[in-house]
Amino acid sequence: MNFSFNRYVFMAMLCMAVPYLQAAGVQDVSVTSSIWKVVVSLIFVIAFIPACLWLMKRFQFAQMKLGQSDIKIVNVQSLGTKEKLMLVEVEGERLLIGVTAHSISHLRSFPSKGKSFASMMDEVDRESSNDNKNNNEGAQ
Structure with missing residues (x-):
């Protein structure tokens, strides 16, 4: 009986510890995913700036062709x-x-x-x- 009681206590303690362990794992995952979100956002912004400059230059060139000045x-x-x-x-x-x-x-x-x-x-x-x-x- 002592063995089964210890087993139940162990199971109860394990069940109580699982949410804490999962929360710690989720927190690690969320920190990792947050870092990746920041890195991906930074790469997007760095790529977005030259793309905007290229588009502006292209539109200015198109406007110059359309609006030929005397x-x-x-x-x-x-x-x-x-x-x-x-x-x-x-x-x-x-x-x-x-x-x-x-x-x-x-x-x-x-x-x-x-x-x-x-x-x-x-x-x-x-x-x-x-x-x-x-x-x-x-x-x-």
Whole structure:
């Protein structure tokens, strides 16, 4: 009888301990699954950022194709932190404009697709040097 009593006590204690053991196992499983959820979420976010950037770039490219503008920036030359020269083509005519932080100035107009920007600038230099020579000769 002593043996059966010990057996019943053992079974009762085991039955009482099973929920605690299961809770400890469930807690370990839940901690492990929580860590995996965090890792998977982090991987998703890291993959999501480049995917969004790619989509934005693709949509901008599509908008540029659909909204073809009559104004094209042919060349930009930076002159300082906030100053630049821009060669802009509008309706078949090229315009040289100066852009600063406070103003935009039209400097010169050129026929479209005639010459390169560098050759146009050389021509302007020659014209200005000829004007300077003429002014100097006229002053003498």
